[in-house]
Amino acid sequence: MTPITGLDLTGFTWREPGVWTDAAGLVLSVHFFPLVPDLPAPLNEFEHLRTGLAAGVGRAGGGLIEAVPGTLHGVPAVRQLVKVPRPGAPRGQVFLGSWTVPKAGCSAAVKVQAAEGAMTGVREATVMAQMGPEAYFRPHPYSAGGQFGGLPCHAADDEQWDALFPDHPLTLVRAALHRITPTVALDERFRQLPPFAGPVPPAQHG
Numbered sequence: 001m002t003p004i005t006g007l008d009l010t011g012f013t014w015r016e017p018g019v020w021t022d023a024a025g026l027v028l029s030v031h032f033f034p035l036v037p038d039l040p041a042p043l044n045e046f047e048h049l050r051t052g053l054a055a056g057v058g059r060a061g062g063g064l065i066e067a068v069p070g071t072l073h074g075v076p077a078v079r080q081l082v083k084v085p086r087p088g089a090p091r092g093q094v095f096l097g098s099w100t101v102p103k104a105g106c107s108a109a110v111k112v113q114a115a116e117g118a119m120t121g122v123r124e125a126t127v128m129a130q131m132g133p134e135a136y137f138r139p140h141p142y143s144a145g146g147q148f149g150g151l152p153c154h155a156a157d158d159e160q161w162d163a164l165f166p167d168h169p170l171t172l173v174r175a176a177l178h179r180i181t182p183t184v185a186l187d188e189r190f191r192q193l194p195p196f197a198g199p200v201p202p203a204q205h206g
């Protein structure tokens with residue numbers, strides 16, 4: 001079961017409990033985690049939170065495109081866009097967009113993801129050719145001028161390029177998340193739970 005009781009599923013087909021797909025290859029899923037959220041900081045420490053999220057994604061070999069505060073059904077939440085290497089493929093990426101609604105002892109999440117197909121790198125190559133490599137690659141915006149490892153930070157992931165690449169998986173994920181966000185409904189009991197106050201401190205020894 002999930003505290004997410006409603007969302008706009010226009011264009012999606014049910015696949016299994018909590019999972020839907022559409023004709024463009026998007027996978028939409030809803031989740032409930034009955035554990036203290038695995039977030040590096042509470043939402044009211046957002047700079048700390050997004051820096052920690054970006055570092056964690058980088059250590060895992062991916063790249064955090066953005067982390068933005070907001071609300072789902074009036075409840076504080078964090079929206080993330082992440083890119084990761086396509087599993088088992090020599091090249092290509094998977095793009096994941098999500099909302100996480102953290103509470104003191106649990107969390108709910110909505111996720112949308114899509115993978116590049118046989119054609120990869122066209123968006124990146126086109127944008128780099130327009131901007132030049134010096135302007136194309138840049139420090140991660142959450143790193144105080146550095147990088148986090150994993151996939152590089154570059155301009156082609158910016159939303160301004162979505163209109164030029166309407167069928168790109170990043171464009172599709174971002175558009176679907178924007179459309180679904182205002183339609184998400186949460187169970188009232190979940191909405192009233194105490195907010196997430198921060199990660200569990202490590203156990204003290206000695």
